[in-house]
Amino acid sequence: xxxxxxxxxxxxxxxxxxxxxxxxxxxxxxxxxxxxxxxxxxxxxxxxxxxxxxxxxxxxxxxxxxxxxxxxxxxxxxxxxxxxxxxxxxxxxxxxxxxxxxxxxxxxxxxxxxxxxxxxxxxxxxxxxxxxxxxxxxxxxxxxxxxxxxxxxxxxxxxxxxxxxxxxxxxxxxxxxxxxxxxxxxxxxxxxxxxxxxxxxxxxxxxxxxxxxxxxxxxxxxxxxxxxxxxxxxxxxxxxxxxxxxxxxxxxxxxxxxxxxxxxxxxxxxxxxxxxxxxxxxxxxxxxxxxxxxxxxxxxxxxxxxxxxxxxxxxxxxxxxxxxxxxxxxxxxxxxxxxxxxxxxxxxxxxxxxxxxxxxxxxxxxxxxxxxxxxxxxxxxxxxxxxxxxxxxxxxxxxxxxxxxxxxxxxxxxxxxxxxxxxxxxxxxxxxxxxxxxxxxxxxxxxxxxxxxxxxxxxxxxxxxxxxxxxxxxxxxxxxxxxxxxxxxxxxxxxxxxxxxxxxxxxxxxxxxxxxxxxxxxxxxxxxxxxxxxxxxxxxxxxxxxxxxxxxxxxxxxxxxxxxxxxxxxxxxxxxxxxxxxxxxxxxxxxxxxxxxxxxxxxxxxxxxxxxxxxxxxxxxxxxxxxxxxxx
Amino acid sequence: xxxxxxxxxxxxxxxxxxxxxxxxxxxxxxxxxxxxxxxxxxxxxxxxxxxxxxxxxxxxxxxxxxxxxxxxxxxxxxxxxxxxxxxxxxxxxxxxxxxxxxxxxxxxxxxxxxxxxxxxxxxxxxxxxxxxxxxxxxxxxxxxxxxxxxxxxxxxxxxxxxxxxxxxxxxxxxxxxxxxxxxxxxxxxxxxxxxxxxxxxxxxxxxxxxxxxxxxxxxxxxxxxxxxxxxxxxxxxxxxxxxxxxxxxxxxxxxxxxxxxxxxxxxxxxxxxxxxxxxxxxxxxxxxxxxxxxxxxxxxxxxxxxxxxxxxxxxxxxxxxxxxxxxxxxxxxxxxxxxxxxxxxx
Numbered sequence: 007x008x009x010x011x012x013x014x015x016x017x018x019x020x021x022x023x024x025x026x027x028x029x030x031x032x033x034x035x036x037x038x039x040x041x042x043x044x045x046x047x048x049x050x051x052x053x054x055x056x057x058x059x060x061x062x063x064x065x066x067x068x069x070x071x072x073x074x075x076x077x078x079x080x081x082x083x084x085x086x087x088x089x090x091x092x093x094x095x096x097x098x099x100x101x102x103x104x105x106x107x108x109x110x111x112x113x114x115x116x117x118x119x120x121x122x123x124x125x126x127x128x129x130x131x132x133x134x135x136x137x138x139x140x141x142x143x144x145x146x147x148x149x150x151x152x153x154x155x156x157x158x159x160x161x162x163x164x165x166x167x168x169x170x171x172x173x174x175x176x177x178x179x180x181x182x183x184x185x186x187x188x189x190x191x192x193x194x195x196x197x198x199x200x201x202x203x204x205x206x207x208x209x210x211x212x213x214x215x216x217x218x219x220x221x222x223x224x225x226x227x228x229x230x231x232x233x234x235x236x237x238x239x240x241x242x243x244x245x246x247x248x249x250x251x252x253x254x255x256x257x258x259x260x261x262x263x264x265x266x267x268x269x270x271x272x273x274x275x276x277x278x279x280x281x282x283x284x285x286x287x288x289x290x291x292x293x294x295x296x297x298x299x300x301x302x303x304x305x306x307x308x309x310x311x312x313x314x315x316x317x318x319x320x321x322x323x324x325x326x327x328x329x330x331x332x333x334x335x336x337x338x339x340x341x342x343x344x345x346x347x348x349x350x351x352x353x354x355x356x357x358x359x360x361x362x363x364x365x366x367x368x369x370x371x372x373x374x375x376x377x378x379x380x381x382x383x384x385x386x387x388x389x390x391x392x393x394x395x396x397x398x399x400x401x402x403x404x405x406x407x408x409x410x411x412x413x414x415x416x417x418x419x420x421x422x423x424x425x426x427x428x429x430x431x432x433x434x435x436x437x438x439x440x441x442x443x444x445x446x447x448x449x450x451x452x453x454x455x456x457x458x459x460x461x462x463x464x465x466x467x468x469x470x471x472x473x474x475x476x477x478x479x480x481x482x483x484x485x486x487x488x489x490x491x492x493x494x495x496x497x498x499x500x501x502x503x504x505x506x507x508x509x510x511x512x513x514x515x516x517x518x519x520x521x522x523x524x525x526x527x528x529x530x531x532x533x534x535x536x537x538x539x540x541x542x543x544x545x546x547x548x549x550x551x552x553x554x555x556x557x558x559x560x561x562x563x564x565x566x567x568x569x570x571x572x573x574x575x576x577x578x579x580x581x582x583x584x585x586x587x588x589x590x591x592x593x594x595x596x597x598x599x600x601x602x603x604x605x606x607x608x609x610x611x612x613x614x615x616x617x618x619x620x621x622x623x624x625x626x627x628x629x630x631x632x633x634x635x636x637x638x
Numbered sequence: 639x640x641x642x643x644x645x646x647x648x649x650x651x652x653x654x655x656x657x658x659x660x661x662x663x664x665x666x667x668x669x670x671x672x673x674x675x676x677x678x679x680x681x682x683x684x685x686x687x688x689x690x691x692x693x694x695x696x697x698x699x700x701x702x703x704x705x706x707x708x709x710x711x712x713x714x715x716x717x718x719x720x721x722x723x724x725x726x727x728x729x730x731x732x733x734x735x736x737x738x739x740x741x742x743x744x745x746x747x748x749x750x751x752x753x754x755x756x757x758x759x760x761x762x763x764x765x766x767x768x769x770x771x772x773x774x775x776x777x778x779x780x781x782x783x784x785x786x787x788x789x790x791x792x793x794x795x796x797x798x799x800x801x802x803x804x805x806x807x808x809x810x811x812x813x814x815x816x817x818x819x820x821x822x823x824x825x826x827x828x829x830x831x832x833x834x835x836x837x838x839x840x841x842x843x844x845x846x847x848x849x850x851x852x853x854x855x856x857x858x859x860x861x862x863x864x865x866x867x868x869x870x871x872x873x874x875x876x877x878x879x880x881x882x883x884x885x886x887x888x889x890x891x892x893x894x895x896x897x898x899x900x901x902x903x904x905x906x907x908x909x910x911x912x913x914x915x916x917x918x919x920x921x922x923x924x925x926x927x928x929x930x931x932x933x934x935x936x937x938x939x940x941x942x943x944x945x946x947x948x949x950x951x952x953x954x955x956x957x958x959x960x961x962x963x964x965x966x967x968x969x970x971x972x973x974x975x976x977x978x979x980x981x982x983x984x
């Protein structure tokens with residue numbers, strides 16, 4: 007027993023010893039792991055911290071380098087600017103005018119408040135001296151003085167065409183305004199519109215050179231034109247060097263030169279003001295008041311101004327839509343001056359033709375309708391004073407895409423209730439001043455347009471609100487009456503014209519009815535059958551016309567008895583055509599409240615031949631079917 | 639002393655334990671053995687646990703010390719790096735400032751020099767303003783095929799400004815030269831700065847260098863008609879489009895005895911336009927490979943004076959030979975050479 011007790015005791019003790027040993031070992035292992043982990047974390051932290059530091063340092067270095075480069079660039083730019091300033095300051099020492107470029111540029115140095123309205127920058131006109139003393143003193147200075155009077159009167163700074171005329175501003179009369187001096191002035195006043203005239207007397211006679219910039223309304227950097235020789239064709243005197251001008255009429259010489267120079271400056275100023283500020287030209291108005299300007303000159307200038315208008319519109323220097331009033335005023339002024347309408351034709355062409363405002367397929371966009379109507383009204387109102395010829399008006403009508411106008415009218419009526427605009431447009435189109443030719447064209451187009459319109463209306467409203475359903479009750483009787491009458495009238499006419507005409511008409515009707523266009527839809531016969539049907543129709547119609555059936559029944563409206571025959575097809579076609587006609591008349595008389603004029607009626611009648619023939623034929627067929635030929 | 643004794647217990651002696659055990663009943667003896675072993679184990683475990691905790695604690699303290707030391711070392715290292723970086727930044731900043739200051743000085747010196755150049759070498763000598771030249775460089779005048787036109791300048795020498803009113807005489811000379819040749823024969827040379835001098839040219843070379851310094855962006859020919867002893871020397875300076883100093887060429891194009899000029903007063907002007915036309919043709923042929931129009935336009939005039947024509951054809955022959963020798967560098971169309979050859983031999 008003792009041994010057993012001792013053994014149990016020893017085992018119990020051994021277990022506890024073992025546990026204690028394991029625990030100690032385990033705790034050590036855990037501590038080591040924890041230490042290793044802490045050490046790793048710390049090293050990682052150190053690594054991250056160093057990386058961050060290096061990144062920050064690199065960024066800082068980069069910033070320092072960038073700052074250095076930037077500073078260097080700024081210095082280089084400053085240096086360049088300084089050199090340029092030195093060159094400019096040095097240039098100022100030799101500035102040829104009494105007015106410094108600073109003043110010419112009108113630099114606002116003291117920050118004076120200006121109103122927001124863009125003020126007009128006037129053209130600067132500088133007269134360079136001539137080295138020939140006699141010419142300079144006796145002619146050129148007088149020319150300068152006379153010009154300054156004229157410019158003070160009509161072209162002063164308060165006028166619509168301000169010109170700054172630099173009288174006596176050239177400092178040294180011995181230093182001419184040659185190309186080098188002009189280049190010097192240009193370099194300092196590149197954006198100031200300037201014209202410089204420089205007379206030169208050589209052994210070959212007088213030459214006047216013109217240099218200008220910024221006056222064409224084009225890009226300022228490309229507008230520098232130098233050493234342009236002016237034509238002296240208008241002057242009658244042969245200038246030569248060292249002339250003392252004793253036995254000559256100096257006043258006459260001066261007047262010639264002044265007229266020429268004023269014309270040139272005026273034209274350039276008009277061009278500048280037009281292209282840059284859309285201000286209408288002044289020179290034609292001034293010339294209109296003068297009695298001594300010959301026709302050829304007026305004509306030449308007129309052509310120039312029309313060309314100027316055209317180029318300004320095509321270069322988009324003037325926006326036709328935005329400057330509409332200005333453009334029309336330009337036309338009014340110029341066309342009155344030239345006693346023609348070329349300027350208006352240019353505008354019409356631009357507005358309605360080449361301008362892509364009117365797409366031949368799509369037509370005039372509806373938002374332009376009011377503008378078009380305004381344009382037409384304007385033309386109407388100014389017709390007399392603008393001496394607009396009928397040729398122009400008819401040209402205008404051709405320009406207007408009628409289809410689009412009508413289509414848009416209808417669309418507007420249906421959507422916006424803009425009855426007034428549509429009415430006005432239509433009234434204008436259909437009323438005077440339309441020439442016969444234009445009317446004819448209009449009528450033709452109207453018919454086609456109506457077809458298209460009706461087709462569209464039908465497509466749009468067929469299922470829900472079929473227009474025919476409410477048109478017919480209103481007009482059915484009236485229309486039928488008209489057709490009845492017309493059929494009779496036309497048949498009478500045909501009869502009176504003799505056989506040949508009659509046969510031709512019938513053949514024409516048949517051809518149209520059975521034309522290739524209709525073939526596939528209406529006639530599904532083989533060629534033999536078709537030929538047979540054609541012949542039969544022809545014969546029947548011929549007989550019928552001959553018999554002058556005045557008692558034609560127009561009760562073709564109800565369902566046809568004719569089944570699967572050529573006549574059935576033709577009936578369908580006629581039925582459709584009739585509906586179009588009904589709608590056309592409805593459109594004309596009810597929607598746009600316009601009666602059909604006599605000429606139109608006549609034209610429509612002629613157009614109705616086809617239809618009436620068809621009606622007759624159908625009626626005939628009806629009779630034929632109802633009462634067989636044998637019985638008849 | 640055992641931990642048991644440390645706690646104030648006295649270990650029983652073996653004999654005592656034996657006696658106690660002997661006195662027990664058999665069942666109790668077994669249980670007592672178990673309890674005895676259990677107690678001894680607990681005593682041992684307690685002792686072991688305390689020892690382990692103490693060791694652990696000591697180890698933890700030393701580990702923290704170790705970590706602390708590492709942290710301090712890292713802090714020192716980082717601080718050192720930051721200090722070095724600060725120094726580096728400072729050095730860079732100083733270097734940059736030094737550079738800027740130096741550059742500023744150099745620029746200012748250059749500006750002063752340029753101001754002096756403008757005032758003394760340019761404004762007093764030449765009529766075109768520098769900013770006008772620079773402006774022209776941005777939008778040079780070109781002919782209808784887009785080639786920048788060669789600027790023609792005629793210098794003011796005693797031969798081109800002959801009267802008392804030198805300024806007027808020089809202006810007349812230039813106006814008439816332009817009228818009689820450039821405009822009359824519709825030559826492609828640009829005369830914008832033809833009358834370019836304010837006063838007499840003292841040194842052709844100096845004037846050329848001064849002009850070229852500003853105008854090197856614009857192809858130019860400068861003509862100096864100079865009398866050297868008994869000889870008229872038509873000297874020319876020319877340069878192309880931004881080709882630098884090395885492409886500025888000064889040439890004594892024609893040299894004629896003054897007596898031969900006295901025979902034909904017009905001869906000097908003819909020689910001058912011949913020189914201008916020749917250089918214009920060289921410029922067009924070599925730089926732009928466009929036809930030698932000037933010669934064809936002015937041929938009739940030049941053939942009127944045999945001396946001038948002979949001298950000029952010699953020049954063109956030289957040009958043809960030169961172009962044939964350096965076929966790789968100067969590409970002149972074969973057809974053009976033939977046409978040129980035919981013109982000068984006619």
